[in-house]
Amino acid sequence: MDRRPIGVFDSGLGGLTVIREIKKVLPGEDIVYFGDTARLPYGNKSKETVTRFSKENVRFLLKFKVKLIVVACNTASSVSLPALARLFDVPVIGVIRPGVERALEVSDGSAVGVIGTRATISSDAYKRLLKRRIPEVKIISKPCPLFVPLVEEGWLDNNITLRIVSEYLGDLKKAGVKTLILGCTHYPLLKSAINKFMGKGVRLVDSAHETARTVKRVLKESSLLSDRTKSRSHRYFVTDEPANFKKVGEMFLGTRIGFIKKVNI
Amino acid sequence: MDRRPIGVFDSGLGGLTVIREIKKVLPGEDIVYFGDTARLPYGNKSKETVTRFSKENVRFLLKFKVKLIVVACNTASSVSLPALARLFDVPVIGVIRPGVERALEVSDGSAVGVIGTRATISSDAYKRLLKRRIPEVKIISKPCPLFVPLVEEGWLDNNITLRIVSEYLGDLKKAGVKTLILGCTHYPLLKSAINKFMGKGVRLVDSAHETARTVKRVLKESSLLSDRTKSRSHRYFVTDEPANFKKVGEMFLGTRIGFIKKVNI
Incomplete structure (x- = not known):
């Protein structure tokens, strides 16, 4: 039993999709979120x-x-998880492994696609983990650098977005990808456009839900779960002005952000 | 006569377009460039x-x-120039005023367009300065947040880029804009796509050349010009790994980058 908060960080807003899921499966836990905006x-x-x-x-x-840290950012999870695990005593959970676990659950053995930022894809973090678990499956990965700016521009489903989706995902579709890992917390917002292009038979894997389940399992196994049934505080810290984060963040979360503060670190 | 170097900063690579012009008009000056990559x-x-x-x-x-600082970034020039001028003794030159001067030179009195990042456009820095100089002229400004990621993706002139250009610039074309200020150091790389959409009669104003002329004038007026005819050193400092900056930067500059170093500030 442990009432200390869970710490979560992301480069910006995307990690809030993970918060939303954590709040569902762990309603009694306090959370401190850090967005490096x-x-x-x-x-x-x-x-x-x-x-x-x-x-x-x-x-x-x-x-x-x-009591536990969630790296709710695919890029940071891809490149810095080993360094964080070496440096700090507290358990650190990334979003890559949960995404891979989920992909294995839904995959029917056909080709698996991975999309993400340039840094995530170059790191080969998803590919390595997938190869270890399903060595015989074809994996195709593709960086999609324009997806984040598109989401931030709010062009989630217009003609330009569909053209960019088809440009980036053309090879994956051609290769018969049936399971597609959305390796960036912004990409779930493009689900509709991606579905339209890839076709309804393709399963899109979003790691937020699976990451929250992993957090719950690790807390339980380490006897770190809170005994509360309702959390006391969710605090949000950001490095740029909070106004825009609060506005867009409440859309991501589906609830109000009460405590938010700008900090310099 | 003053042999101290000129300091130039930008958020990344874009400011190198200004360096290229400074080197042309002031071949004897040493330069220290800082890119906050x-x-x-x-x-x-x-x-x-x-x-x-x-x-x-x-x-x-x-x-x-x-001996002098050039803010070779439209966003930083738009929002922070007064604060920098208040805080520091050294002369500080931004890219907004030179861009406006150039626009006034080429304008025929028809509508003037200004495009830039969200921060530059919200600041109204261009609009205010233009209004003061040509109160009767119609000014239309438009943020184009996807242009920088497009340039960084290398999609300078494909069909998707043309679609995005027409989405952003449609209203400016309709309003009869004949002079268009490219209020971001990345945008000159999209000149060909912008020209295709706006038509050849539209003059694109790129502040790099005009900024270099202003630097020369200010140095001359303050007796700060170097007496050398050939510079001794151009040094480049960046905050992220230098490899990519060096590669792409040499394209921007058209010459080799000799000295480059990563620093934490």
């Missing part, structure tokens, strides 16, 4: 820089005596 | 955060005893 995006930056940022973010969250 | 882009961040970054960048450049 002044330095986003992470997806086009080097492994070294993203790892440095990730370490700083974890150090910030540790000030709140968090 | 770990925290880019600036264009979708708040005034407060961009101003904080700009101050840190200037402080870094002052370590090299620079």
Whole structure:
């Protein structure tokens, strides 16, 4: 039994999809969220820089005596998880492994696609983990650098978005991909456009739900679950001005953001 | 006569277009360039955060005893120039005023368009300055947040880019814009696509050349010109890994980058 909060970080807003799922499966847990909005995006930056940022973010969250840390950002999970695990004592959970577990559950043995930022795809983190679990399956990965700016522009389903989706995903469709891992927390917002192009038979894997299940399992196994049935506080910290984060974040979360504060780290 | 270097900063690579022009008109000047590649882009961040970054960048450049600072970034010029001028003794030159001067030179009195990042356009920096100089002219501005990611993806002139250009610039064309200020150092790379859509009669204003002329004039007026006819050193500092900056930067510059170093500020 442990009433300390869970710490979650992302480069910006995307990680809120993970928060939404954690709140569903763990309604009694307090949460401290950190969004590095002044330095986003992470997806086009080097492994070294993203790892440095990730370490700083974890150090910030540790000030709140968090009992577990969720790296709710695919790029940071892809490139910095080993370094974080080495450096810090607290359990650290990324979004890659849960996404892979989910893909294995829904896959029928046909080709698996992975899409993400340039940094995530170059890291080969998904590919390596998938290869280890299903060595015989064909894996095709593709960086889609314009997807995040499209989501941020709010062009979720217009003709231009459909053209960009078909440009990026053409090879995956041709190769017969039937399971597609959305390896970036922004991409679920493009589900409708991606479905239209790939066809209804293709299963889209979004790691948020699976990550929340992993968090619950790890807390349980380590006897770190809170004994409360209702959480006391969800606090949000960001590095750029909070106004836009709050507005768009409430859309991501589907609930109001009560406590939000700008910090310099 | 003053042999100290000129300091130039940008959020990333775009400012190199200004360097290229400075080298042409001031071949005897040494240059220290700072590209904040770990925290880019600036264009979708708040005034407060961009101003904080700009101050840190200037402080870094002052370590090299620079005699003048060029803010080679439209976003930083739009939102932080007054703060920098208040804080620091060294002359600070932005790219907005030179762009406006150039627009006035080429304008025939018909509508003037201004495009840039969300932060640049919201700041109204171009609009205010244009209004003061030509109060009777119609000014139409439009943020084009997808242009920078398009340039970075290398899609300078394909069908998708043309569709996005027509989506963003449709209203400006309809309004009869004949002079279009490219209010972001990345946008000159989209000149061909923009020209195709707007038509050959439209003059595109790129502030790089005009900014370099302003630098020369200010140095001359303050007796700060170097007496050398050939520069001794051009040094480049970046906050993310230098490899990609060097590669793409040499394309922007048209020459080799000799000295480049990663720094944390």
